[in-house]
Structures are given as C-alpha cells and as structure tokens.
Amino acid sequence: MHIRKWLPILFCIGAGAALAGCGFHLRRSAALPSVMQQQVYLQVSGGGEFPRSLAAALRASKVHVLDQSAPGVATLVVPVAAFSTRMLTSGAIQRVGEYVVGFNVQFTLTDGHGHTVVPMQTIQLSHEFAIDQTEFSAISSETEAIQRSLVREMTDAVMRRLEAQARLGTPVGASTAGAPAVPASASSAD
Numbered sequence: 001m002h003i004r005k006w007l008p009i010l011f012c013i014g015a016g017a018a019l020a021g022c023g024f025h026l027r028r029s030a031a032l033p034s035v036m037q038q039q040v041y042l043q044v045s046g047g048g049e050f051p052r053s054l055a056a057a058l059r060a061s062k063v064h065v066l067d068q069s070a071p072g073v074a075t076l077v078v079p080v081a082a083f084s085t086r087m088l089t090s091g092a093i094q095r096v097g098e099y100v101v102g103f104n105v106q107f108t109l110t111d112g113h114g115h116t117v118v119p120m121q122t123i124q125l126s127h128e129f130a131i132d133q134t135e136f137s138a139i140s141s142e143t144e145a146i147q148r149s150l151v152r153e154m155t156d157a158v159m160r161r162l163e164a165q166a167r168l169g170t171p172v173g174a175s176t177a178g179a180p181a182v183p184a185s186a187s188s189a190d
Helices: 002-021 049-060 136-168
Strands: 039-044 064-066 074-089 096-110 116-132
Touching: 039 049, 049 064, 049 074, 049 136, 074 116, 074 136, 096 136, 116 136
Parallel strands: 039 064, 039 074
Antiparallel strands: 074 096, 096 116
C-alpha cells in the first residue's frame, strides 16, 4: 500500500533526472543585438501574418516594437517576405499532384545612426505536399496550413540569426539560401 503512495513521486523524480541528464532545457528568449535591446522599428514589406508573428517574437524578447521610425532607434527592415507555390509533378493520367510552398524572406538591421549591424540576410524555407488535383479546396486549405507553419518557422529562423549576431558581437556575414537555413520538407497526402 505504501508503494502506491510513493510511486507517482518516484516516477516524477526519475523523469526529472532523465530530462536533466539528457541536456533538455527550456528555450529562453533570444539574446538580441545590443542596438535593439530596448526598442526597434519593424518595417516589413507587405502584410499578412509574418509581421505580426515577428513583432510578437520581438516583444517576447522584451523589445518594444515601434510603429514609426524614431531618431536613435534601430530599424529591422524586411523588404522581401514572399510566398510561392508551384506544382512539382502533373500529368494527364495522374490524379495526385505534388506541390511545394516556399517562403522567402530578406532582412537587414541598422542601428539608430543608420550603420548596418546585420547585412542583408536571405532565408528560404519550403514544404512539399501531395494531393488529389481534383480537390481544389483541399489544395487551397493545405497551402494555407503550410503557409502558417512556414511563418512560425521563419520567425524562429530570423530570431536565431539575430541571436547569432548578438553572440558574435560582430556583423553576421550576408548569406543566401541553403547556408544556416536548410529548407524544411514535409509531405502529407489526404
């Protein structure tokens, strides 16, 4: 009878020890470059979910995001934030087509004096999916779901790039697709 009383407690202690032993730890908020520790002006070309997601991630890192530029305030400029969708396979006999949804983002960070802190960075992410080509509504809904997923992944990728610059303390070299951000792939068929 006493073992049943202590079993859940022992299980929790064992699980905690296993997690600690494997190196698991909760992700902390990103340590951002010093020029944007207090506040930043976020300028994203276009609309959609990405500007809101990036602003929320910055706020979670305790950065006040301004709606308008102000003297002496760092500026995070995102001139490109574009989705693309293309068909990978098609045929007269095939009913199932493969599609790829891509998300391309370019950004740069300047300090309050206009000096470049992070030179232009390019990140490209993509997901593939297969679906019956006669189900047009399914294609549309799958594309939207993948775009939402790509927005979350892209927000994390941009924050990691900014965090890398903060750790290095020197400007991050400009990079293109395929360097630190390897395109992600996911397939689903309905």
